[in-house]
Amino acid sequence: VPVERALVVGGGIAGMSTAIVLRKLGIDVDLIDRDPAWRTYGAGITISSPTLRAFEQLGILEDVLRSGYSGHGIRVCDVDGNALREIADPPSFRGSGGILRPELHRILSGKVVDLGTEVRLGVTCDAIAEREDGTVATFSDGRTGTYDLVVGADGLYSSTRRLVFPDAPVPEYTGQTVWRLIAERPEDVDRRHFFLGGPTKVGLSPVSESLLYVFALETCERGAPISEADAVDRFRALLDGYGGIIGKIRDGITSESSIVVRPLEAFSFSGAWFRGRTVLVGDAAHPTTPQLASGAGMAVEDAIVLGQALSSASTVDDALATFMHRRGLRCRTVVENSLHIGRLEQSGAPSAEQTQLVADSLEILAQPI
Numbered sequence: 259v260p261v262e263r264a265l266v267v268g269g270g271i272a273g274m275s276t277a278i279v280l281r282k283l284g285i286d287v288d289l290i291d292r293d294p295a296w297r298t299y300g301a302g303i304t305i306s307s308p309t310l311r312a313f314e315q316l317g318i319l320e321d322v323l324r325s326g327y328s329g330h331g332i333r334v335c336d337v338d339g340n341a342l343r344e345i346a347d348p349p350s351f352r353g354s355g356g357i358l359r360p361e362l363h364r365i366l367s368g369k370v371v372d373l374g375t376e377v378r379l380g381v382t383c384d385a386i387a388e389r390e391d392g393t394v395a396t397f398s399d400g401r402t403g404t405y406d407l408v409v410g411a412d413g414l415y416s417s418t419r420r421l422v423f424p425d426a427p428v429p430e431y432t433g434q435t436v437w438r439l440i441a442e443r444p445e446d447v448d449r450r451h452f453f454l455g456g457p458t459k460v461g462l463s464p465v466s467e468s469l470l471y472v473f474a475l476e477t478c479e480r481g482a483p484i485s486e487a488d489a490v491d492r493f494r495a496l497l498d499g500y501g502g503i504i505g506k507i508r509d510g511i512t513s514e515s516s517i518v519v520r521p522l523e524a525f526s527f528s529g530a531w532f533r534g535r536t537v538l539v540g541d542a543a544h545p546t547t548p549q550l551a552s553g554a555g556m557a558v559e560d561a562i563v564l565g566q567a568l569s570s571a572s573t574v575d576d577a578l579a580t581f582m583h584r585r586g587l588r589c590r591t592v593v594e595n596s597l598h599i600g601r602l603e604q605s606g607a608p609s610a611e612q613t614q615l616v617a618d619s620l621e622i623l624a625q626p627i
C-alpha cells in the first residue's frame with residue numbers, strides 16, 4: 259500500500275467508513291471532526307439493498323441487523339395506504355431496511371476506535387499544502403501533520419473541498435424541504451413504503467423492531483427556520499388528507515415528537531474529486547438528495563473502493579485515478595437521478611413515472627461496485 263499515514267477530515271458515515279478500511283490495511287489514521295461531541299443529526303436512515311451490501315463488505319452487517327431492521331422491497335401505496343405496486347429488491351440482494359442514525363453512528367464509531375484510529379474532536383483543518391515529502395495539514399488547534407493521503411469526508415459544506423477545489427460548485431436549494439420523525443411501527447408495516455398521489459410525497463422505513471421513520475417532502479420556497487410549535491401544525495397539515503397508517507401517524511404528532519426539518523441541497527460535481535494527495539469522499543464529493551436513499555451507501559462504497567484501489571496500486575496517484583474511474587459515473591447517477599425524481603415530484607408527474615425511475619436506478623445500483 260503506497261500510504262503509511264492518512265488524515266480523514268470528518269467523522270460522518272464516509273469518514274468513519276474510510277478510517278475503518280484504512281486501519282484494516284495497516285495505515286496509521288488520524289480522524290478529526292469539528293464537533294467536540296461527535297454527534298449525529300436526523301432521525302432514521304433508509305438502508306437500500308446496495309447499502310446493506312456495502313455494510314457487509316465493511317464488516318458491520320451483523321451489528322446493523324441487530325440494531326436496525328431488514329425487510330424486502332418497497333410497497334407503493336395511494337394516499338389511503340392501499341397498495342398499488344411492489345418494487346422488489348434486486349434478486350441478488352438480501353433485503354433493504356433502515357436504522358436509527360445514532361445507532362449507526364454508535365456501530366461505526368465503535369469500530370473506528372477499536373481499530374486504533376487516532377480520533378481528535380473539536381478540530382478542523384484550516385490549510386492543506388502539497389510538499390515533496392507529503393501533504394501538510396494545519397489544524398485549528400495549532401498543530402500540523404504530514405500525510406501520504408488526506409481524505410475530505412466533511413460533508414455537504416466541506417471545507418476540504420473549498421481548500422482544494424476553490425472553483426467547485428456550491429450546494430443549492432432544490433425546491434424541496436424534508437420533514438422527518440420517528441413513530442411506533444405496527445407489525446404489518448414490514449418494509450419500506452411510498453405514499454404517492456397526494457400533495458406531497460410521503461414515505462416510511464422501519465428502523466427497528468419497534469420503530470419506523472416517516473418523511474414528507476414539501477415543495478416550497480426556502481423558508482425561515484421553523485419553531486417547534488409551528489413544526490407540529492405544519493407537519494400535520496402536510497399529512498392532511500392521508501388515511502391508513504399515515505393518517506394515524508399524523509394524528510399522533512405532538513410537541514413530544516422530535517420533528518427534524520431540512521431544506522434539500524445538492525450539486526453535481528463533474529470534475530475529478532482528487533488533487534495531489536487529497537481526495538473527497540461521501541457528500542463532500544457527491545451530495546445527493548434522498549430520493550434513492552443511497553447517500554450513505556455511496557459513502558461506504560467510496561471507502562471500500564478507495565481501500566481496494568490503494569491495495570492494488572504502487573503510487574497514490576494511480577490509486578486515486580483508479581478510485582475516480584470506478585466511482586465517478588456511479589455516484590453521478592445517484593445524484594442526477596435523485597434530482598430528477600425530485601423534479602418529477604415537484605411537477606406532480608404521474609406516480610408510475612416516478613416509481614419507474616426509482617426501480618431503474620436500483621437496477622443500476624445493483625451492479626457490483
Ligand SMILES: Cc1cc2nc3c(=O)[nH]c(=O)nc-3n(C[C@H](O)[C@H](O)[C@H](O)COP(=O)(O)OP(=O)(O)OC[C@H]3O[C@@H](n4cnc5c(N)ncnc54)[C@H](O)[C@@H]3O)c2cc1C
Nearest residue numbers: 268270271272291292304412413540541548551552553554
Ligand atoms: C434529509 C436527508 C435524508 C437522507 N436520507 C437518507 C437515507 O434514508 N438513506 C441514505 O442512504 N442516505 C440518506 N441521506 C444521505 C446521507 O445522509 C448522506 O449521504 C451521508 O450522511 C453522507 O455522509 P458523509 O459522512 O459524507 O457526510 P456527513 O454525514 O455530513 O458527515 C460529515 C462529518 O464531517 C464533520 N465536519 C464537517 N465539517 C468539518 C470540518 N470543517 N472539519 C472537520 N469535520 C467537519 C461533521 O461534523 C460530520 O461529522 C439523506 C440526506 C438528507 C439530507
